[in-house]
Amino acid sequence: MEREVSCQMNLDFKKPLAEDAAELAPYFSLRPNKTCDSGWLDTFIWADYYRIQYHIADEKALLLCMQDGEEYFAAMPYCREEDLPYYFRLFQRYFNEVLKRPFKIYLADEEGVEYLNLKNNSGYFVKEEEDLKDYLYSGDDLRTLQGKHFQKKRNLVNKFDREYAGRWEYRTLHCEDRPQIAEFLKKWFELRMEEDTDGEESLEYERRGIEEILQKCCQLHYRMGGIFIDGRIEAFSVGAYNALEKMACVSVEKGNAQIPGIYQVINQQYLIHEFPEAELINREDDVGLEGLRRAKQSYNPIGYEHKYMVLQKNAAGYQDELIDYYEAEIQNYGSGTDTDEK
Numbered sequence: 001m002e003r004e005v006s007c008q009m010n011l012d013f014k015k016p017l018a019e020d021a022a023e024l025a026p027y028f029s030l031r032p033n034k035t036c037d038s039g040w041l042d043t044f045i046w047a048d049y050y051r052i053q054y055h056i057a058d059e060k061a062l063l064l065c066m067q068d069g070e071e072y073f074a075a076m077p078y079c080r081e082e083d084l085p086y087y088f089r090l091f092q093r094y095f096n097e098v099l100k101r102p103f104k105i106y107l108a109d110e111e112g113v114e115y116l117n118l119k120n121n122s123g124y125f126v127k128e129e130e131d132l133k134d135y136l137y138s139g140d141d142l143r144t145l146q147g148k149h150f151q152k153k154r155n156l157v158n159k160f161d162r163e164y165a166g167r168w169e170y171r172t173l174h175c176e177d178r179p180q181i182a183e184f185l186k187k188w189f190e191l192r193m194e195e196d197t198d199g200e201e202s203l204e205y206e207r208r209g210i211e212e213i214l215q216k217c218c219q220l221h222y223r224m225g226g227i228f229i230d231g232r233i234e235a236f237s238v239g240a241y242n243a244l245e246k247m248a249c250v251s252v253e254k255g256n257a258q259i260p261g262i263y264q265v266i267n268q269q270y271l272i273h274e275f276p277e278a279e280l281i282n283r284e285d286d287v288g289l290e291g292l293r294r295a296k297q298s299y300n301p302i303g304y305e306h307k308y309m310v311l312q313k314n315a316a317g318y319q320d321e322l323i324d325y326y327e328a329e330i331q332n333y334g335s336g337t338d339t340d341e342k
Contacts, residue, residue, distance in 0.1 A: 011094050013053035013065055016043055018216030024054065025221045027062035029244040031081040032111040034305040036134055036249040036282045038075065041222050041240045045209030045251065049202060061087040063094075066106075071325055073104045076112040076310075084115055092312060102315035106326040107132060108308045118310055125311040125318075129327045131288030134305040135296045137281040139248070142299065143271050149300045153264050160261030164229055170269040173224040173236060175217045181226070184233045185210060188254050210252060213238065223274040227255070227266050234259055235266040241275065248278035267299075 016024060025040040036042055043052060043064065050066040057063055061079035065072065072095070077087040092103035107129065108118075118124050141147075145154045160168075173181065189207045213222070226236035235255030239248050248271065255262040271281065282305065286293040309324045 011055045011057070011063070011098070013055045013063075016047050016052060016054050018044070018212070020054075021221055023056075024062060027056075027078040029242050030079055031084065031115075032244065033076075033078075033109045034111070034134065034136065034242075034245055034247060034280070034282060035107065035109045035307060036251060036284045037107045037307070038078065038109055039240055039242065039249050039251070041213075041238070041249065041251045045206065045213065048208060049205035057087060057090065061090075063087065063091050065094075068325065071104075071321075072099050072101060073106045073326065076105055076108045081115055084112060088116060095312075096315055100316075102318050102321050103310075103312040104321055105308075105310040106324070108310045110306045110308065113308050113310065118308075123313050125309075125313055125322065127309045127324065129307045129309055129324065132285045132307050132327060134285050134307070135283050135299075135301045136303040136305055137283065137299055138302050139271065139275065139278040139281050141302075142281055143268060143276070145268060153268075153299070156261040156264045157268060160259075160265050163261075168227060168229045168265075170273055171226055171228055172273060173226050175214075177226070177233075178214045178217070180233045181214055181236060182211065184236070185254065188256075210238070222251075225266075225270045225274050227262060227269065229259070235262045237266055237270040237274075239270070239274070241278065245280060246278060247280040247282055248275040249282045250284070253283075 021040055021044070024043075028039050043054075046052065050068060053065045053067075055063045055065070057079075060083055061077050063077055064075040066074065074091055074095070077084060077091055079087050095101055095103040113119065113126065119126050141150070145157065171177075185207065189203060193203055217224075222238055222240045224236065224238045226233045228234065236252075237250055237254075238252035239250040241248055250270070253263070253266065253270075255266055257263075271278065275281070283296060283299070285307075286296050309326070311318065311321055
């Protein structure tokens with residue numbers, strides 16, 4: 001028997017802050033979900049860009065509501081699988097009665113969509129966001145680079161190792177490394193913004209989000225590591241671990257593209273040192289960019305985590321919400337280069 005949705009709409013939403021990490025992080029792994037978007041780290045990085053607000057319902061579910069201009073949209077509720085139908089309906093009522101619009105979700109994880117049987121429900125329009133599917137890899141594959149499919153990667157790693165023998169090292173990064181990371185990031189973003197004017201706004205928000213992570217590093221749940229050459233940082237990665245899925249999500253990966261092999265080395269070393277237990281690696285999506293797609297495909301994914309736009313049909317304004325503004329907008333972010341960066 002389905003649980004009746006409360007008639008009270010007292011859902012108070014607020015912006016996620018660093019000090020909320022310990023409370024919010026566990027909700028992201030209460031049910032099966034292999035997306036990187038469905039994690040505390042990505043939520044925190046993009047909180048300002050998407051004006052993310054959260055509400056904890058009954059201490060059982062985390063609800064995320066976002067706004068881009070005049071558009072409101074949600075994430076699939078984060079709760080135990082058996083509670084998903086109830087909190088899905090609760091969130092829908094909030095959209096209908098408080099926001100006065102159809103319930104709309106972007107980046108809905110395929111596990112949640114399947115559990116709710118939304119594809120077969122005539123009350124919803126469900127569309128796969130093809131360019132936003134996450135790439136999934138074997139942890140052992142990316143840590144060892146064994147086999148003929150990884151020959152080119154091994155060659156680049158070995159060439160880097162010979163070129164910088166005795167001069168490079170991997171380090172797990174800590175709060176005290178913030179000044180060096182900040183200096184590297186400043187140069188990286190300055191160069192990228194010269195090359196990518198279309199994505200300038202989103203790049204600026206990403207920079208702010210990463211800087212906020214560094215400032216609040218002792219309060220957040222993530223693992224960070226970098227490659228140093230001659231004592232100077234030349235690449236670094238930031239990610240988090242989903243214990244339920246035994247999966248590492250690599251949310252940030254930046255490197256000096258003028259150094260051949262730097263991305264292959266940070267990719268491998270970061271996983272060896274920070275996520276030796278991860279069976280699955282999620283390196284996020286390619287946002288429809290051909291160069292990024294080739295780079296991600298070159299690491300031989302073992303699968304994908306598909307994501308969907310879900311839109312309620314039986315509500316006023318449904319026709320006006322059919323456009324997937326999220327997928328269209330996010331394609332402006334990133335670069336079409338052929339590097340192995342995320």
